[in-house]
Amino acid sequence: MxxxxxxxxxxxxxxxxxxxxxxxxxxxxxxxxxxxxxxxxxxxxxxxxxxxxxxxxxxxxxxxxxxxxxxxxxxxxxxxxxxxxxxxxxxxxxxxxxxxxxxxxxxxxxxGTLAFSETGTGAHFYSPEIQAARDGESFVLNGRKSFVTNGDQADFLIVLTNAPDADKGLNMFIVDKDTPGVRFAGEWDGIGLRGNNSISLLMENVRVPKAQLVGAEGDGMDLIFQVVAPSFILGVSGVNVGLARGAYLAALEHAKMRKYADGRSLAEIQAIQFYLSDMFGAVESASLFARNAAKAAVEGREDAVLRVMQSKVLASESAVKVTNLAMQVCGGQGYTQKLPVERYLRDARAGAVMAPTTEVLKEWVGKSVAGVPLF
Incomplete structure (x- = not known):
């Protein structure tokens, strides 16, 4: 097998x-x-x-x-x-x-997919404004979620809300797409990651049975930091490493195949060799770091959280660096759709602004290494 x-x-x-x-x-x-x-x-x-x-x-x-x-x-x-x-x-x-x-x-x-982000909370997706209202053995949800990747292609959504009682924290619900009151709006028209179908979820008196609650009431915050954050951060690190590797390989192939009139390839130019070396090192370093961070998380190591957070910082910054270098290697052809480099460059730019953003993660990592409380 x-x-x-x-x-x-x-x-x-x-x-x-x-x-x-x-x-x-x-x-x-x-x-x-x-x-x-x-x-x-x-x-x-x-x-x-x-x-x-x-x-x-x-x-x-x-x-x-x-x-x-x-x-x-x-x-x-x-x-x-x-x-x-x-x-x-x-x-x-x-x-x-x-x-x-x-x-x-x-x-x-x-x-499935996650429906966490809201317009009013931005990168602080763990602080939703939507509140679940209790109604007998059900909960009623009203509000709007933004940037719901997979959107109406998903069969179910994990929706993050405040618990009915303010002191209970956060809840997560499994909401089926065909639940009455669920609808989707808008279209994703970003410069990159254009196939994401990242659209808005609108909920109007959406009744969700208690059986659709994930865990117990108030488990939402623990699920965010113990399940969602590690899986998303490590997964998006993998995505960014993949984008960097794809751009590097496309640039490498172009450098070997592109010939000058005297028969020399682009790869024989010293400046191009420097770029290829930088790209290779950045890709392999980010890949190794992300995989080691995942291993630390699986093993439950004490430093796992720190490594997981840093993996996204390293991967997203490497992706931007490598795709820019790939553009330099490929020159004018890289700037066109004849090569996939321009697509990798556009896709790679998204990593830094996905929550938790690079700036937020750097703050958390800096506080962690210095022994300063995160919140």
Missing amino acids: ASVLELAKQITDEVVAPLAADIDRSGRFPKEAFAAFGKAGLLGLLVPQEAGGLGGTLEDLVAVTETIAESCGSTAMCYLMHSCATMVIAAKATENQKERYLRPIAEGTKI
Whole structure:
């Protein structure tokens, strides 16, 4: 049986890569890739084996997102957000939730996502304004969520709200897309990651049964920092490393194939060799750091949180650096759609502004190493 990484590589080569340019150009959801992921069982990467999944770890998530993003950042981000939603349910799943969500995910018939961000909270996604109102054995949700990756292509959403009682903290609910009162608005028209389908979720008197609550009331904050943050930060680190590697490989191929009139290749120019060296080092360093951070998280090491946070800083900054250098190597052709370098450059810029932003993470890392409380 093929390994998880072999499966991801095969689907990326056969399905993701050939469609990457079209997905970017048209700004459409990568449905073909998700169909292939589902058929291969990769949508259930993080579903426990007892629920029919692959029982993968954060190390697997980093490796898979890096592999996918090497060809298409949009597909990798959509896959990551589905994986984060899966991890949330898996962390606290009731028997009912296992049967309704985890098994279908493992079978490739359900896609999920997170609905955390709100216009008024920005990067502080862990401080929602929406409050769940209790009504008998149900909760009623009203409000709007922004930047919901996968959007209306997801079958369910993990929605973050304040608990009905202010002192209870945060709640997370599994909300099915077809629940009355749920609708989506807008379209994603970003300069990069154009296939994300990152749109707004509108909820009007959405009634959610208590059985759809993830964990107990007030578990939301713990789920954010113990489940969502590690999976998202490490996964997006993998995405950014993949984008950097894709740009580096495209630039390397161009440098070897581009010939001058005297027969010399671009790769024989010293300045280009310096650029290639810088790119190679940046990609490998960021990749190794992200994978080691994931290993530390899986092992529960004391320094895992610090390494996880720093992995996104290093990966996103490396992605910007490498894609810019790749543009220099490829020159005028890199500035056109003849080469994928300009797409990698646009996609890579998003990493630094995704919450937690680079600035927020640097503050947290700096406080952590100095022994200063985060909050």
